[in-house]
Amino acid sequence: MPSRTTRPKPPAESTLLAGIDLGGTKIEGVLLDGAGRVLHRRRLATPAGDYAGTLDAVAQLHQALERAAGRTLPLGIGTPGSPSPADGRMRNANSTCLNGRPLLADLEARLERPVRMANDADCFTLSEAVDGAGAGHRVVFGVIIGTGVGGGIAVNGRLLGGPNRITGEWGHNPLPRRNDDERPVPPCYCGRHGCIETFLSGPGMSLDHQQASGESLPAHAIVARALAGDPQAEATLARYEERLARALATVINLLDPEVIVLGGGLSQIERLYERVPELWRRHVFSDVVNTRLAPPRHGDSSGVRGAAWLWNPARDDMIQ
Numbered sequence: 001m002p003s004r005t006t007r008p009k010p011p012a013e014s015t016l017l018a019g020i021d022l023g024g025t026k027i028e029g030v031l032l033d034g035a036g037r038v039l040h041r042r043r044l045a046t047p048a049g050d051y052a053g054t055l056d057a058v059a060q061l062h063q064a065l066e067r068a069a070g071r072t073l074p075l076g077i078g079t080p081g082s083p084s085p086a087d088g089r090m091r092n093a094n095s096t097c098l099n100g101r102p103l104l105a106d107l108e109a110r111l112e113r114p115v116r117m118a119n120d121a122d123c124f125t126l127s128e129a130v131d132g133a134g135a136g137h138r139v140v141f142g143v144i145i146g147t148g149v150g151g152g153i154a155v156n157g158r159l160l161g162g163p164n165r166i167t168g169e170w171g172h173n174p175l176p177r178r179n180d181d182e183r184p185v186p187p188c189y190c191g192r193h194g195c196i197e198t199f200l201s202g203p204g205m206s207l208d209h210q211q212a213s214g215e216s217l218p219a220h221a222i223v224a225r226a227l228a229g230d231p232q233a234e235a236t237l238a239r240y241e242e243r244l245a246r247a248l249a250t251v252i253n254l255l256d257p258e259v260i261v262l263g264g265g266l267s268q269i270e271r272l273y274e275r276v277p278e279l280w281r282r283h284v285f286s287d288v289v290n291t292r293l294a295p296p297r298h299g300d301s302s303g304v305r306g307a308a309w310l311w312n313p314a315r316d317d318m319i320q
């Protein structure tokens, strides 16, 4: 019999990862094992507009994850917006109480643990690239289409970072090849006009429908009516699909990803996965388009799973 000392260490059991997704309405924490299984999950309501309360809530969740793990753990956290490369203070967050705050430094001081932080769309992308719809592919573009529009890029299972910390932020590019019915362009909260987000977010779809039909409806109601055969809603959804195809074609021309994974509320529209790749063909600079458009494997859980994977023990650093 081999002696105890020569027996190899069991791999997955020893790995535990703590991730928190800091959202506008809820803060979710998970404890994953090395195989990506969820061992513990907990949610709190976000103390909206209250920065100190938000730090308290994150600390409370992290303590709960450590109690479940029975040991101390570093934290991976996904947040709206990103820290400025100039001074580390948050910017571009729609949870505006974070903006101007040194969130990473404050969390490390508060938790007394190492913290890795990434944008929520980046965490979504990482999750789907590691063990989701993009697993096994070299270049994955992750897209959030929901209240806002964001994105992230994973290469070989790691996030791509850059000197401005805005990798994948296609939502604030202008909608390409605008038609006459897309002028004048709507203003965006970012201060520019005609951003992709103003057309492809849920509020963007609502605004477009309201301008075309005079009726004010949330995006999910427009989609439900379109699927039930309402011609006005169908026209709105068709315009949405064509715009999404145009916007993603510019990403394909630039990045040539194997897979584009959609996340966020509007990713639940099943027919996007069939129609949009048919529509993007005419806009992509290639005779054949092999890029696949895929729904997320982990759905709403991808944000928090990606935050946990920021500490993937198989990699030194998940942001390259």
Ligand SMILES: [Zn+2]
Pocket: 171, 172, 188, 189, 190, 191, 192, 195, 197
């Ligand atoms: Zn914008």
